[in-house]
Amino acid sequence: MAKRTRFLTVLLLAGLILSPLPGQQTVTVRVQVRDYADFTRLTLESSSRLDTRLTRTGGILEIHVDSPDSLRLRTAPVSSRLIRSVAWGRSDGRHVLSVVLRSSDFTYNAFTASRPFQLMVDFKEGEAAAPPPVRKEGAAPKSAAQPAVRPPSGVRTIVIDPGHGGIEPGAKGRFGTLEKDVTLPIALKLKAVIEKNLSFRVVMTRDKDMAVSLESRAALANNNDAMLFISIHANGSYKQSSHGSETFFLSLNASDEDVRRLAYFENTQAELEGHIAAQEEEQDVLRMILWDMAQSAYIRQSSRLAELIQAELNALLGTANRGIKQAPFKVLAEVACPAVLVEAAFLSNPDEERRLLNEEFQNNVALAIYQGLVNYIRLYPPEGGR
Amino acid sequence: MPRRRLLLLVVPGLTLCLAAFFFFFQNRGEAPRELKDISVPPETASAAGEDETRTVVLYFLSDQDGLLHPEQRTIPAGPAVEWEARRLIEELIKGSRTGLISPLPPESELRQVFMIRGGTAVVDFSKEFADRHPSGSTAEMTTIYCLVNSLTRNFSAIKQVFFLVNGNERETLNGHISLAKPFLPLRSLIAE
Numbered sequence: 001m002a003k004r005t006r007f008l009t010v011l012l013l014a015g016l017i018l019s020p021l022p023g024q025q026t027v028t029v030r031v032q033v034r035d036y037a038d039f040t041r042l043t044l045e046s047s048s049r050l051d052t053r054l055t056r057t058g059g060i061l062e063i064h065v066d067s068p069d070s071l072r073l074r075t076a077p078v079s080s081r082l083i084r085s086v087a088w089g090r091s092d093g094r095h096v097l098s099v100v101l102r103s104s105d106f107t108y109n110a111f112t113a114s115r116p117f118q119l120m121v122d123f124k125e126g127e128a129a130a131p132p133p134v135r136k137e138g139a140a141p142k143s144a145a146q147p148a149v150r151p152p153s154g155v156r157t158i159v160i161d162p163g164h165g166g167i168e169p170g171a172k173g174r175f176g177t178l179e180k181d182v183t184l185p186i187a188l189k190l191k192a193v194i195e196k197n198l199s200f201r202v203v204m205t206r207d208k209d210m211a212v213s214l215e216s217r218a219a220l221a222n223n224n225d226a227m228l229f230i231s232i233h234a235n236g237s238y239k240q241s242s243h244g245s246e247t248f249f250l251s252l253n254a255s256d257e258d259v260r261r262l263a264y265f266e267n268t269q270a271e272l273e274g275h276i277a278a279q280e281e282e283q284d285v286l287r288m289i290l291w292d293m294a295q296s297a298y299i300r301q302s303s304r305l306a307e308l309i310q311a312e313l314n315a316l317l318g319t320a321n322r323g324i325k326q327a328p329f330k331v332l333a334e335v336a337c338p339a340v341l342v343e344a345a346f347l348s349n350p351d352e353e354r355r356l357l358n359e360e361f362q363n364n365v366a367l368a369i370y371q372g373l374v375n376y377i378r379l380y381p382p383e384g385g386r
Numbered sequence: 387m388p389r390r391r392l393l394l395l396v397v398p399g400l401t402l403c404l405a406a407f408f409f410f411f412q413n414r415g416e417a418p419r420e421l422k423d424i425s426v427p428p429e430t431a432s433a434a435g436e437d438e439t440r441t442v443v444l445y446f447l448s449d450q451d452g453l454l455h456p457e458q459r460t461i462p463a464g465p466a467v468e469w470e471a472r473r474l475i476e477e478l479i480k481g482s483r484t485g486l487i488s489p490l491p492p493e494s495e496l497r498q499v500f501m502i503r504g505g506t507a508v509v510d511f512s513k514e515f516a517d518r519h520p521s522g523s524t525a526e527m528t529t530i531y532c533l534v535n536s537l538t539r540n541f542s543a544i545k546q547v548f549f550l551v552n553g554n555e556r557e558t559l560n561g562h563i564s565l566a567k568p569f570l571p572l573r574s575l576i577a578e
């Protein structure tokens with residue numbers, strides 16, 4: 001508590017000292033590191049735009065940060081597979097974040113998002129000093145920065161999936177609101193705003209109150225060669241006060257056997273094709289096994305889509321930010337394109353139940369998802385890679 | 387036409403067999419056994435076990451922080467891990483004594499618990515476990531990891547947990563989280 005008071009005093013003093021200076025404000029910069037299934041992401045977030053420049057020396061990546069504002073630097077404790085430590089320093093009047101890797105054998109990939117400003121740097125083990133990956137004939141889609149499927153010329157499809165429906169109501173609110181009845185209007189609003197502003201085809205997994213199996217939702221995306229899959233839900237918790245928005249992407253909950261299975265199919269693509277030609281029945285079986293792991297090739301892009309959508313949800317909704325998370329959602333597992341599941345707010349929380357029924361709130365959820373999509377499409381334009 | 391129809395029958399059949407094969411036996415080249423053949427441990431404690439007890443830690447949900455908090459219980463010590471795991475899950479269904487929330491439908495009945503290879507405990511609930519579940523992503527995650535974290539915390543033989551409902555595999559707990567694969571413990575949901 002004493003710490004908190006001291007912190008508030010410092011804030012107050014800083015505010016008093018800085019307020020007379022025109023054009024100079026104090027901006028908080030937050031750094032956090034998170035491990036995902038096959039990479040580690042460092043996120044540097046700030047409420048205003050920063051100029052960043054990255055330089056690499058051996059096992060250290062330096063991020064030089066330039067800003068007209070005075071910066072307050074925050075770093076969450078780091079415990080990561082790939083990153084040993086991060087520390088702020090100064091060089092040439094600039095703030096420099098030194099990211100020390102556990103090994104100098106790594107590759108990285110950086111990109112930014114706005115509102116709030118975010119610099120995201122993804123680190124991967126190995127492949128050090130390798131030239132940009134050349135796509136070999138029959139190479140597995142492991143370096144899945146680009147979708148494995150070649151985009152056909154013409155309009156791409158976005159699949160919107162309003163959660164639940166028909167005899168399957170999903171979560172229930174205290175006043176009796178059913179999840180299936182709030183996911184549909186949000187999804188329809190999202191469809192409308194995409195069709196109005198972007199040249200994408202939108203396919204809905206349902207457009208009325210009807211039951212659709214989770215398998216056929218994923219199949220609809222795959223059969224339409226979808227570019228993106230967005231599932232819309234409202235959350236439910238045993239804890240009535242749980243509140244806020246979160247965006248999920250798939251966790252593989254990968255046991256060793258899955259990893260081996262996946263590795264097998266990635267490494268023996270040619271072999272697999274031989275089998276496919278050989279026996280019709282076997283072909284279908286193998287395809288099904290591949291489908292049930294389909295999302296695994298898109299985890300990284302899905303996580304970016306989730307980050308970008310979550311950033312907009314925070315900006316637009318004024319709900320608590322529960323961040324992006326991973327969980328083994330059945331509906332995401334079989335989707336063969338970047339796929340996320342948005343939990344707009346908690347139906348099990350009476351306040352949020354009311355908000356979820358409010359048309360303006362529903363509009364804002366749709367707009368936030370739309371804005372996240374637009375930012376994602378800027379990063380990954382559908383035609384011609386990036 | 388008839389060929390297509392035959393395919394429709396053969397393909398799911400083959401898929402099931404293959405899935406079962408991968409699930410239970412990985413690539414170790416053993417002959418597949420069916421789930422039914424796995425012997426279920428005796429349900430009665432040995433006579434000697436009557437007054438022997440064991441302290442276990444149960445995880446329940448806190449209404450304060452939304453995390454799983456530990457609570458101690460004494461259960462009768464049993465002849466096998468399956469037997470003790472059964473007592474532990476029954477305590478989880480009965481609920482907390484300190485005002486924490488049990489994220490299991492109180493109507494849930496435990497049908498059986500058995501171990502299969504790879505330290506996987508198979509926990510088979512009555513259909514109320516899923517049908518009476520309130521649904522919702524967060525609620526489903528809480529239910530699953532209350533069980534998985536409690537079981538793996540107390541029994542070193544249990545590395546992961548696979549769920550059955552009424553003796554069958556089930557697609558999701560109640561609309562969200564897939565039950566198709568065993569769950570490893572997830573420490574990030576525990577307050578400690």
Ligand SMILES: [Zn+2]
Binds near residue numbers: 522
């Ligand atoms: Zn839902």
